[in-house]
Amino acid sequence: MPTDSWRESIDAARDRRCDMFPMAMETPERTSYMSFTTPYLEVPNVIMGRIEAPFIERLSDMGDRPVGVVDGYAFAELLKQRYPSLQLVPVGSEQEGLRQLQNGKLAGYITTLATASYYMQSLGLADLKVIGRVPADWSLAIATRNDEPILHNIMQRLVSSLTREERENLESTWRNLRIEERVDYTRFWQILIAGLVITALLVYWNRKLGRLNRELAEANEALSRLSVTDNLTQLGNRSYFDREFPRSFQWCQRHKTGFAVAMVDADHFKKINDTWGHEAGDQCLQALADVMREHFRRETDRLSRFGGEEFIIFTSYEDASDIMDRLERFRTAVANRQCDTCQGSPIELTVSIGLAYGVPEPTGSPAEYLRQADQALYAAKGNGRNRLEARQTGRKT
Incomplete structure (x- = not known):
């Protein structure tokens, strides 16, 4: 059944116009109208950026810049819960999100590594790249309408019959895009300068501490002498x-x-x-x-x-x-x-x-x-x- 967006696909499943999704992520809301097999594929999530964008270590590095995600994706709900300050912008489809990223309307775009690989190759998006890893993967399963238990049982048996080698082949087929980690020299210099400042402070503090220790040792020695010295004659007491x-x-x-x-x-x-x-x-x-x-x-x-x-x-x-x-x-x-x-x-x-x-x-x-x-x-x-x-x-x- 052809649809123009993932949101339309979800609506079709809810209205019983769609019987099955070969790949879908289970959410509490979706279980009200669909049944899910056990997950058979873990798909890594990444954040895409333009070719000149620096590599980011965490999603919070995006600050208040707009980050796109397909409207209706289960993963979008998870992102809103985990990163409430992240400026998520819903888009209608993967193609739309990648085009907006390419045109500068988005600073980043979150998708799966496999999806990014497919569309970058099919659409010729050479000016985009993966700039970071999202610290959570999609657990994909087969989803069937929950009023068809026989269909669900058939799909569950299919998933259960997959061997370890077949699962690994599926994962290797999907993981075919390399994350490019470019050095952010601005951060490098910031860290270097901070390191030099900290080193200088440590040297200063060590010298000051050494001087204080010497003064303390001298004071203790003087106190030790005073404790065994007669005040009047300065002989031993x-x-x-x-x-x-x-x-x-x-x-x-x-x-x-x-x-x-x-x-x-x-x-x-x-x-x-x-x-x-x-x-x-x-x-x-x-x-x-x-x-x-x-x-x-x-x-x-x-x-x-x-x-x-x-x-x-x-x-x-x-x-x-x-x-x-x-x-x-x-x-x-x-x-x-x-x-x-x-x-x-x-x-x-x-x-x-x-x-x-x-x-x-x-x-x-x-x-x-x-x-x-x-x-x-x-x-x-x-x-x-x-x-x-x-x-x-x-x-x-």
Whole structure:
């Protein structure tokens, strides 16, 4: 039965003037007057464009430009649901749609790959090409009028009898047009420029992040130093002593070398505070710390303010007489150095020192050395102050 358009064919089937379509796509509306076999052919859908049109990756790239599709095609209903912003323009037939595309009335035209191939060859449309793939295929079946179940059963048996090879031959016959993917250099340059901008931003951010990381590391290092530094004297504080004292002892214990700990106490310091005030007392402690730093500069020397006017020096040594000589020189330097105060009157300051020394035994403990140094300091104070008292605690070197 000849018709002028697909819309006329649909109307003829609805009016029972057409008994069968050899190829049709099932829709809910069509099942009210036609029965469909199982699909026997999957036909790819494409979007056609003029020869100068760039390849598109997705239908949304068409924007608000008019895109033609045959009026009444089931696929048109699906497109309206999936792409509501797509500007679909119904056309009467495939020929009309392709001609409108050729004449510039349409920016694109959606059809099947097989249909496009047929009409481009038969109509000589050399100035058109496939510019994109529509992400859905037509599932084509044989449609018969639904009041003829015998006819439907015959067609269903025919479809069911098709072998896999016959189905593949049908598909290969229909898929004979190549999609041309031309490079859209405008988009290429846009992507390239965007990539360069992103790369520049990443380089800038990495450098900034590196600088921030360095600043953060320096700040953390400064905080770490502050956490173990006495604010007044800038020597190690009690936390520093608690961390370093056992480490130093264990190192000497492992290497079987001499370990010495000296407790240093400023003599009559309470009298200085009571007479000259706490500010003058603080200046005396700072001066004492300066002298201590001048005399104990070796790599293994550790200096700490233990609390109040009490200080601790601990270190390793090879010769016991050497550590005693260093402590005596330090004691003498303190006694010979007057502490200048803000009142302008110099204050004389002396120190008492208690020393514990020796090579640590394998079962020895740093606490024992500290206890012996404290007893030696007590003896130095009892014997007149401004002196050094020593206790051998471990083995001789």
